Amino acid sequence: GAHSSIIVSARLLDLHVVVVASDETGRLTATALARTLAELEADDRLQQVVAVVAVAGSTNAGLIDDLAGVGQLARRHDIWFHVDAAYGGAFLCVPSVRATFAGIELADSLIIDPHKGLFVPYDCCALLYANPGPVTAAFTQDASYLEQINQSQQCNPMHYAFHLSRRARGVPLWFSLAVYGSGAYRHTLEQILDLSARLRTRIACHPRLTLIPACGLSVILFRREGWQARDYDDWAQRCLRDGIALVVPSSWQGETVMRLCIMNTRLDEQRCEALLADL
Ligand SMILES: Cc1ncc(COP(=O)(O)O)c(C=O)c1O
Structure with missing residues (x-):
């Protein structure tokens, strides 16, 4: 994975x-x-x-x-x-x-x-290190124009990766x-997981769709009975063209399947229903 x-x-x-x-x-x-x-x-x-x-x-x-x-x-x-x-x-x-x-x-x-x-x-x-000591030793670059910065005790992102200049x-x-506060993030991500769980249940109960049970978080993998790789591709293209959703087929244990990844709470129940109906 x-x-x-x-x-x-x-x-x-x-x-x-x-x-x-x-x-x-x-x-x-x-x-x-x-x-x-x-x-x-x-x-x-x-x-x-x-x-x-x-x-x-x-x-x-x-x-x-x-x-x-x-x-x-x-x-x-x-x-x-x-x-x-x-x-x-x-x-x-x-x-x-x-x-x-x-x-x-x-x-x-x-x-x-x-x-x-x-x-x-x-x-x-975001790249986080538990113990940045050895990391700065690996990434600090020697150059006369950098000497002053290297000697400074101030934390500088250029000592934690190989590129020097970067945007903030x-x-x-x-x-x-x-x-917004971290609570808004928690609430939104909870909503996304909740929506994913409900969509999984809908797919699991659908007569022509089969949920791949191993998928987690906000990813949903499923197969549509009777579909070949070409059908998944066509559906994905149509969803994109019609502005319904950006979905891309994927594979699971060698078989082409459909993959949905929910990252947006505006994909509400109604839109999910529209997606399922279109399938
Ligand atoms: C688990 C994981 N690692 C790395 C990446 C690469 O991230 P990026 O597209 O931001 O370079 C992705 C992108 O989907 C990812 O899902």
Whole structure:
């Protein structure tokens, strides 16, 4: 379930990616990770493992890996633990699903995209480190014109990633939080989860639709009986053309399915009904 960007990032770093098998629901578990680490150890490659990446809200299915088990295992082996909560992280503020993120606090690094579930404009990604010390050592650049900044004790974002110049991307999030308050975020995200749950129930009861039960958070995967990949594509194009919704077909265990991801409370019950009727 890891996002495609993990593979590309690893490739840029000249690192090899070892994909750990997921469980039957599509989640990364500590048991599977332990098995992979044991295989690497038998191959004398365990010492080469630099990081374990887990996802908290997979793009395709909204699944949250076993963060506690995986994080503990990574810690036991002294391996960096990165959690990709780009999509799912916003839902941390919803009490009803907070427990499913248990273990996220073990992350050495964590990303959350405020431009996804926190309603700020593109592009805003929050990158958080548990212990920034080694990070600044890795990213601080030596240049005569930077010396003064490097010696300053003031926190500077350029010491936490490889790009130096940047816009103040966090300002829209800060401003929105200051204006609306975190309660408004919690309430809105609760509404989104509630709407997703109701839509899941409607799809599960529909005579010609089959819900893929493993999907979570605000992602809904389902198949439409009798449809081939082409039909899913056509429907998605029509929804876009008619301004109903931006939906894209996806796949689940090799089969083409429809994927809905609800990130907008304006997709109310009426619009959901229109979507279902159109199907
Ligand atoms: C889990 C996850 N990680 C990373 C990304 C990449 O985020 P961005 O499109 O902001 O680069 C996405 C995008 O959907 C995602 O869902």
